[in-house]
């Protein structure tokens with residue numbers, strides 16, 4: 246099997262102003278020396294208003310940490326008040342764009358069609374979309390989580406070529422695990438991530454499915470990340486709360502790299 250470099254992505258959500266962002270990136274860099282980056286990719290995903298400041302620190306200090314955006318407009322430019330174009334993000338050196346986070350699906354009514362349009366926009370502007378899917382508690386309790394996630398994945402990637410799918414990252418984030426402290430078991434994460442890989446093989450091909458990184462997200466911390474990323478089909482984590490604590494985020498990145506602890 247093709248080896249996939251783990252990716253640890255810190256989704257700050259609507260936390261930290263640009264001054265706090267600078268301080269966090271500096272602390273994170275101090276705890277995570279360059280030697281780790283051969284074995285793990287680490288990215289921070291701040292609010293839009295922090296991106297320029299984060300870029301300045303990362304470029305100025307030649308850090309190996311990358312950065313992403315929490316959303317991207319489906320449109321390139323024009324009369325779309327409040328939206329942010331992928332072209333602007335690319336110009337700011339952004340690597341990743343999260344699309345379809347459950348908070349956007351829930352609070353902003355983003356459907357699979359919207360998520361697909363945003364995924365296409367990210368790809369068009371050479372950003373790597375981190376396409377999020379995940380079931381709510383009712384679906385999990387009914388035992389329908391595998392089918393639900395496969396359907397959401399297929400809807401969010403509908404019609405994309407294998408070449409485009411190869412340029413994505415998928416994040417499985419069960420809604421009941423987000424911000425609750427109730428992490429999925431490693432076996433539960435593996436079950437859905439393996440099903441996602443199977444679905445990628447169906448909609449693209451085996452080589453593409455083997456190359457795409459699939460992350461788990463939902464109450465990931467330094468204590469549980471090792472077991473999660475130890476699963477065959479879990480290639481990293483999308484981390485919320487623990488990404489706001491630079492020491493813990495550095496520790497969990499080092500664990501994903503296979504150690505040693507910083």
Ligand SMILES: O=C(CO)COP(=O)(O)O
Pocket residue numbers: 256346418422423424425426462463464465483484485486487
């Ligand atoms: O939604 C998440 C990351 O995108 C997960 O958030 P928590 O790690 O805070 O549960």
